Amino acid sequence: MTDDFIVEQTQESDFDALRGLFVSTLEPHYDGDHDAHLTRLIDAHRANGQDANGFNSLAQLGYVVRLEPGGRPVGYINLAVKRHGTAKISPLIVDPSARRRGVGEALLNAAPHDVRLLYCTVSEDNLNAQTFFFRQGFVRVGTAPDQYRRGKTELILQRPRLRSGVKNDDPFNLVRVQDSAQWRKFTELAHSAHVNQPLPAATKVTYGPLRAEPDPVNAKAKTAYIASSPDGRELGGIILTKKKGGSTKLSTIAWTDTDVLDKLLTGLSRTEEFQETAGRIYVHMPVDPDATRVFQAHQWRLDALIPGLDDTSQVAAQWSTASAHVAPSVQSPSxxxxxxxxxxxxxxxxxxxxxxxxxxxxxxxxxxxxxxxxxxxxxxxxxxxxxxxxxxxxxxxxxxxxxxxxxxxxxxxxxxxxxxxxxxxxxxxxxKEKYPVDKSRGTTKKYTELR
Known part of the structure; x- marks a missing residue:
């Protein structure tokens, strides 16, 4: 029991009550035969989770929430557990009378501990569901137009699980490289840590803001930032370059682990170049699951997948900041x-x-x-x-x-x-019904006064 309700596996006696809740909740947002969908899930629950029609699904796990022992279900979740160690939420439903009481969170917590990743899709016009999942730590990782209803876009959400080697309260200052000694430390780090692309030996940087350069775009001017731990270890760094059109390229990013990459993107948002850019910040990154989760968690946009950009055996992802991340003072009105x-x-x-x-x-x-x-x-x-x-x-x-x-x-x-x-x-x-066009055109009378 959690607080004043009970979370348990779906019972045979729940199926009739779930049918009405299932259909009424999904129908406004999704096409298809929702009754048949629930029937398939019920058949799987009766067979101890085994889905006879599932290809990648190992099991369909159903849980309900009751407000009292033996009471009707006021919440339901089905977890389609995949062969890859992930689980799709399909669906999660809470009766309107029981919302904002922790029912949805309790249903999410019913997921098996060996599931490494939870994901789902939510209709773009289902703001209540979006609010719930964002509060539970889910992030938007993509969109799927026309997936479940013509003219509607599904948001693809997942709950990331990043390592925590660098704690939120650990000192982590991203400072500009201001002399040759710091630049030497940066280049040494770039040759020993993860990098988005190899740092050319002839790379030179300016030891000040890019805006101080007379023509930073055509001069290909670069400025660098480096982050160190309290004990003096270099953890990561970035190099920024101004581009035509007002954008700024994150040409090099070096990081020792995923948590440092997360901190670097946070630190980047505080740099002068980020705040002053008139366009977007963008970067080319090798496609990697951990790095992808970090960029998604920071709400960067995936612009393109480019095969063979830096290496014929790799695919590079171009990520960029959304417009809302750019300083309002330098954006054009539209x-x-x-x-x-x-x-x-x-x-x-x-x-x-x-x-x-x-x-x-x-x-x-x-x-x-x-x-x-x-x-x-x-x-x-x-x-x-x-x-x-x-x-x-x-x-x-x-x-x-x-x-x-x-x-x-x-x-x-x-x-x-x-x-x-x-x-x-x-x-x-x-x-429209109260004020027919032929009776209400050109008058401010209330509908009860129209003749």
Missing amino acids: SVADQKTWSDYHAELQDMISAREWDSFETPQELLISLMAEVGELAEELQWTSKIPTRDLDQHSIGAEMVDVYNYLLRLSWHIDIDLLDAAFQKLMRV
Whole structure:
């Protein structure tokens, strides 16, 4: 028993209750015969997990949550355990009446200890599910358009398990290489540690910021940073180069283990070059499972897979930072909108809140009060401006306040499990019914007054 509920394997008596919950939860987001899907899982559960139709699946493990012994299931998870030591969550369902009580987390914890990786897909418009999985440490590793419903994109999520040789509270300062002695240490490290590509012997770096160079792009100027442990060991380093179009290339990255690579990407985001770049930061990396997990965890974007770029026997991955990672002060007004979607924004907002653990302070009441306060600040921006032409209003300040209002409204919908997009379309349909075009055109009358 966990808190006030019970987690146990699916029983024969659960199947009828699960059928309604299964279909009603999946139908809004996925096509296909959900009843047949559950029937196949039930058959596997009856056979001690053996899936007669599964190719890579070793077992289908089903668990339910009950609020009391013998009670109806209010949560269900099926884990398709694969031959590779991974498990796909297919699906995880919590009854709306039992959400935000730890039921979903308890179901995730039911996964066997020898499963090294959990993964799943979530519809891009299922914001409640995205919020849950991001809070549980899952990261988005890709997208799959039209996978389970035409016109819908699935987010591919997984929970990474990185080694922890460098603790979060360990001193780890990434400092600019400022003299030949430090540069010698960097080159020695690059020849003994992991590197994305061999460091040419003739490589030269400037011992200052790239912006101090007269023409850093055409001069191919490079600047380097190095990180050391408290006892003086060199742990990792990076070399940055300015490129045409305002982007910056992470031309060399050296790391002693995966945890150092993780810390280097965190340190990179604090460098002057990162903050001042007018485009993106990008890097070419050999395809490697551990390095891939690190870049995915930092929300870098996979741009391309390039066979034979540095070695005919290897495939290189080009990773780049998303637009939202670039300093706002140097972005063009349309750069984010041109490359981002609302789904991307919602995912990054969830990731930001989860990383800072702000959600632990949030309640619907606190969010509503904050929402009302932000509406007041928006009103202040427009107070006494009725005679000012719209084009002369402070669009930057007004836009910022509108975003604050939107963020709190969105977070409120997550906390009380409201699908805002679905609710919006339902409301729109009701408004259309109440206000027929032929009766409401050109009038502000309430629907009860229309004739």
